[in-house]
Amino acid sequence: MKMKKYVSLFIVVSLIMVMLQAGCTRAPENSEPQPNAPDETSDLDGDGFPEDAVVGVALPWLGTQNWAEADEMFKTQLEAAGFEAIVQHADNKVPTQQQQIESMIQNGAKVIVVGPVDGSQLGSVLEEAAAAGIYIIGYDRLIENTTGIDGVVQFDSIKTGELQGQALLDGLAAKKGEGPYNIELFGGGPADPNAPNFFKGAMSVLQPKIDDGTVVVVSGQNEFTQCATLDWDNSKAQVRMDSLLSGFYSDMEIHGVLCPNDGIARAVITASEQAGQQLPVTSGLDAENETVKWIWEGRQYSTIAKPTDTLVSKTIEIIKSLQAGNGMPEPDTSVNNGKKEVGIYALPPLVVTKENEKEAFANDPGRLELLK
Numbered sequence: 001m002k003m004k005k006y007v008s009l010f011i012v013v014s015l016i017m018v019m020l021q022a023g024c025t026r027a028p029e030n031s032e033p034q035p036n037a038p039d040e041t042s043d044l045d046g047d048g049f050p051e052d053a054v055v056g057v058a059l060p061w062l063g064t065q066n067w068a069e070a071d072e073m074f075k076t077q078l079e080a081a082g083f084e085a086i087v088q089h090a091d092n093k094v095p096t097q098q099q100q101i102e103s104m105i106q107n108g109a110k111v112i113v114v115g116p117v118d119g120s121q122l123g124s125v126l127e128e129a130a131a132a133g134i135y136i137i138g139y140d141r142l143i144e145n146t147t148g149i150d151g152v153v154q155f156d157s158i159k160t161g162e163l164q165g166q167a168l169l170d171g172l173a174a175k176k177g178e179g180p181y182n183i184e185l186f187g188g189g190p191a192d193p194n195a196p197n198f199f200k201g202a203m204s205v206l207q208p209k210i211d212d213g214t215v216v217v218v219s220g221q222n223e224f225t226q227c228a229t230l231d232w233d234n235s236k237a238q239v240r241m242d243s244l245l246s247g248f249y250s251d252m253e254i255h256g257v258l259c260p261n262d263g264i265a266r267a268v269i270t271a272s273e274q275a276g277q278q279l280p281v282t283s284g285l286d287a288e289n290e291t292v293k294w295i296w297e298g299r300q301y302s303t304i305a306k307p308t309d310t311l312v313s314k315t316i317e318i319i320k321s322l323q324a325g326n327g328m329p330e331p332d333t334s335v336n337n338g339k340k341e342v343g344i345y346a347l348p349p350l351v352v353t354k355e356n357e358k359e360a361f362a363n364d365p366g367r368l369e370l371l372k
């Protein structure tokens, strides 16, 4: 009799434990068995997963140095941490990226890191991944209009834009004497959620100077949609710059250009040189090797360092927390992506000009080497 009582007590306690565990486990959102559903029988794992689990990384393209560095660093660092890494890039094509994420799900990934080609085109594949119990971390770019996202690691994109706008103003004052200054504005790829944010941040600094006449956008093209560069394609930026110069500056000097990244800055500088202009003051982003040299030579005025190794290590730190069953760490801030509040792990971007270049790259022997 007593024994029976103990057995029933044991069953009740076990049932409660199973229910509690199911409550704090990230359970699939539908009732179909999922290949990646957390293993609810291995009680001590909690939310975690094996140390040699598959981790997928879906990058948008390798067209700028930061993404090529990320490709390399994710492969090396995920494997060094013991994970099985699937690192792919989509050559800027949305369907390719959707298929790559789909195959990461099928291959049993426990975490998928995504730098989206188009911030708003991954909704359903990421919701499918989330329903399978996979964690999804946005990398460098926000992922919009989906609930399938657990957090984003990035350098603050509005702040980056503010720094670009301020660097342009500082450079104009330092290199072009008293205003008014003739400038033009460039934006990045419209599918990338960073691009409108960079532009917005920059315009928050430039607009008051446009309003008080210190700065003049000679073409009058000052909306993001007029200034964006499809697919972040440098050659398209160069074509637009050629036509701005021939259309508006045939007998006028251009003093400065807001450039959203280094590739576009170099395209703008090249077009200006070919048109026989004095070097315009330019902003930039990424501290690409070529630009690090151009800044040292005085050809590009500024860039912004957002070191890839910092972004990759922060992402891997989060993956390790998930693996250990500790969930997503506390984010620094959050943004609404259209469907939910997304935690942002925000890193600080740094303006680099010739003045602080050695200091900025003091811990980056590869870039320091270029300053000769």
Ligand code: BGC
Pocket (backbone or CB within 6 Å): 063, 064, 066, 067, 140, 141, 188, 192, 194, 232, 261, 262, 285, 286
């Ligand atoms: C990244 C930049 C990069 C650009 C084009 C942006 O989302 O933040 O570092 O230059 O994409 O690849």
